Amino acid sequence: STPSPDAELAALIDAHPKPSSLSEYSYGTAGFRYEASLLPCVFVRMGIFAALRSASLGGEEVGAMITASHNAEPDNGMKLADSHGGMLDAAWEEHAVSLANAPDSQHALALIHTLLSQHTSTGDGGNSSKKKLPKMVVHIGRDTRSHSLPLAALVIRASRAMGATVIDHGEVTTPQLHHFVMHANGHMLPSIIPQRCNESGYCEIMAMSYAALLRTGSVGGKGNVGKQRLHSTSTLVIDGACGIGALKINQFQHIFEKLRAEGCTVGLPTLHTVNFPGDGPLNDKCGAEYVQKQQLPPRLYTPSSKGAVSKRYMTSFDGDADRIVFHFEDEAGKFHLLDGDKIAVLVSSFIQDELRCIDPEGKAVKCGVVQTAYANGSSTLYLKNVVKTNVVIAKTGVKFVHAAAHHHFDVGVYFEANGHGTVLFGPKFYDFISAADAKLRGTSRHNRANIALRRLRVLPALVNQSVGDAMSDMMLVDAILFLRGWDLSTWSKLYSDMPSKQAKVKVADRSIITTNENETAAVAPAALQIALQAAMDDMISQESSGNGPKPRCFVRPSGTEDAVRVYAEANTQKGADTLAYEAMMLIYKLCGGVGAPPQP
Numbered sequence: 363s364t365p366s367p368d369a370e371l372a373a374l375i376d377a378h379p380k381p382s383s384l385s386e387y388s389y390g391t392a393g394f395r396y397e398a399s400l401l402p403c404v405f406v407r408m409g410i411f412a413a414l415r416s417a418s419l420g421g422e423e424v425g426a427m428i429t430a431s432h433n434a435e436p437d438n439g440m441k442l443a444d445s446h447g448g449m450l451d452a453a454w455e456e457h458a459v460s461l462a463n464a465p466d467s468q469h470a471l472a473l474i475h476t477l478l479s480q481h482t483s484t485g486d487g488g489n490s491s492k493k494k495l496p497k498m499v500v501h502i503g504r505d506t507r508s509h510s511l512p513l514a515a516l517v518i519r520a521s522r523a524m525g526a527t528v529i530d531h532g533e534v535t536t537p538q539l540h541h542f543v544m545h546a547n548g549h550m551l552p553s554i555i556p557q558r559c560n561e562s563g564y565c566e567i568m569a570m571s572y573a574a575l576l577r578t579g580s581v582g583g584k585g586n587v588g589k590q591r592l593h594s595t596s597t598l599v600i601d602g603a604c605g606i607g608a609l610k611i612n613q614f615q616h617i618f619e620k621l622r623a624e625g626c627t628v629g630l631p632t633l634h635t636v637n638f639p640g641d642g643p644l645n646d647k648c649g650a651e652y653v654q655k656q657q658l659p660p661r662l663y664t665p666s667s668k669g670a671v672s673k674r675y676m677t678s679f680d681g682d683a684d685r686i687v688f689h690f691e692d693e694a695g696k697f698h699l700l701d702g703d704k705i706a707v708l709v710s711s712f713i714q715d716e717l718r719c720i721d722p723e724g725k726a727v728k729c730g731v732v733q734t735a736y737a738n739g740s741s742t743l744y745l746k747n748v749v750k751t752n753v754v755i756a757k758t759g760v761k762f763v764h765a766a767a768h769h770h771f772d773v774g775v776y777f778e779a780n781g782h783g784t785v786l787f788g789p790k791f792y793d794f795i796s797a798a799d800a801k802l803r804g805t806s807r808h809n810r811a812n813i814a815l816r817r818l819r820v821l822p823a824l825v826n827q828s829v830g831d832a833m834s835d836m837m838l839v840d841a842i843l844f845l846r847g848w849d850l851s852t853w854s855k856l857y858s859d860m861p862s863k864q865a866k867v868k869v870a871d872r873s874i875i876t877t878n879e880n881e882t883a884a885v886a887p888a889a890l891q892i893a894l895q896a897a898m899d900d901m902i903s904q905e906s907s908g909n910g911p912k913p914r915c916f917v918r919p920s921g922t923e924d925a926v927r928v929y930a931e932a933n934t935q936k937g938a939d940t941l942a943y944e945a946m947m948l949i950y951k952l953c954g955g956v957g958a959p960p961q962p
């Protein structure tokens with residue numbers, strides 16, 4: 363006889379027990395993330411959970427992405443996408459954690475039935491009979507880690523055992539998966555964005571919007587210098603971190619070639635990708651995390667990469683291509699990093715300038731930037747004083763910065779310094795575009811307001827509206843540089859970063875460290891912040907900073923790695939290094955450091 367859904371679910375759960383080495387699964391900055399061998403238990407349950415979440419939304423489609431993003435190859439994890447394409451609703455994180463930690467299948471099933479009866483209109487009357495359940499659809503994607511395929515297979519089995527329809531996208535980037543989910547729930551999309559639920563559709567709308575944006579630079583007129591690319595921006599070298607991004611960005615190269623063959627001459631760059639999966643270990647000495655944290659160029663594993671890099675325009679993705687940073691070496695061989703802060707400055711000032719061409723008063727839509735405590739002090743000052751935009755500081759993690767951008771602004775730019783970010787456009791922006799459409803109808807294409815309107819109109823389709831996206835951000839940044847006639851050096855010189863230092867310390871239990879709401883200060887252990895403040899005061903008195911930002915440091919437990927993170931910035935690199943070292947020693951001494959003491 364056919365096993366009942368409950369029996370099938372119980373068998374799956376029992377076959378994947380909780381590892382004895384782990385006391386409890388916790389939901390981190392971006393979902394569950396552990397060494398891969400610890401994950402089968404929680405992944406079975408999350409396959410069930412994703413189906414439940416879809417049921418709770420009346421059959422709206424949700425997603426699960428199998429990836430540990432920037433972490434080293436041995437780790438894996440899961441990012442859950444809610445039906446709007448963004449991260450899982452905060453209230454549901456608690457349910458996910460409860461289900462992950464249910465002691466056995468009996469408790470897990472009881473919880474599943476409770477959630478079903480509380481959160482679905484049909485309820486299930488204590489019996490998860492497939493017939494009575496609403497529609498459930500779960501999209502699955504995975505990165506290139508060797509264990510992602512078997513882990514994804516477990517999630518798929520569990521979702522199907524719940525009665526869900528599974529759409530398996532195979533290997534995709536995290537932002538692609540979020541995009542598919544958002545587009546699958548078409549009612550969530552503003553009408554300006556064409557609905558495209560698959561990979562070719564994703565590439566097509568992004569490439570077309572990018573070409574359309576570039577094309578607005580070829581009409582001439584004041585402020586439109588981007589008719590021809592500077593030599594140094596004609597080839598874009600992409601460090602794919604030996605991950606999925608390297609495979610996917612190549613599809614754009616094909617589209618660009620096709621566009622060129624069709625006579626499109628708007629200055630599409632040549633893409634040259636290095637660090638493919640298999641060339642070297644994932645995220646190891648390459649990719650956005652390494653480049654940004656170490657402030658060093660990536661190692662180039664691909665044999666043919668040497669010549670390409672002399673072109674000097676480089677970008678690094680992370681392991682699941684939801685982060686991007688730019689970098690170049692100047693004539694003197696000095697390395698320059700353009701991180702998420704620099705991207706936020708470039709993008710927010712561009713959008714604001716374009717809006718002002720239509721609405722000189724700047725009153726119609728509220729623009730602003732969301733940063734985290736990691737934002738370089740110089741960038742925050744520049745945004746406030748030069749770009750003259752609103753700045754909000756939120757807690758680390760896409761889910762927090764995304765929510766803040768959505769909540770505070772009609773056009774909310776968010777970028778974490780590590781390169782994760784996007785621009786969210788709200789209803790007032792779309793109203794503004796409609797009104798401008800009506801107002802400018804019939805005006806010349808050379809009219810500056812008309813140009814601005816065409817630029818702004820393509821942005822929501824070019825810029826991933828669900829989550830930060832390295833490929834989309836790359837094209838956005840490149841288009842802005844093209845339209846401004848800038849190379850990376852011009853962009854880099856907008857402001858000088860304060861020298862900074864980032865580090866990690868291992869402690870026995872990082873949960874003993876807690877912070878205030880935006881993570882700028884530690885709350886527990888009590889002695890920690892007092893000592894950190896004394897170190898900062900000392901540095902402030904040693905360095906005279908004038909009107910610039912003051913030296914500062916903060917510490918926080920990572921939500922993706924087993925470590926406590928340290929950030930310090932000062933007026934000199936020596937000052938930043940000293941402050942970071944002092945903070946590391948304080949963590950080591952006051953919070954149960956393990957292993958050898960940190961070295962300066």
Ligand code: G16
Nearest residue numbers: 391392431432759760920921922923
């Ligand atoms: C994830 C989050 C990011 C966050 C990063 C580091 O990135 O999506 O928002 O900045 O972790 O978090 P933590 O400092 O807590 O370890 P990714 O790219 O690894 O998914």
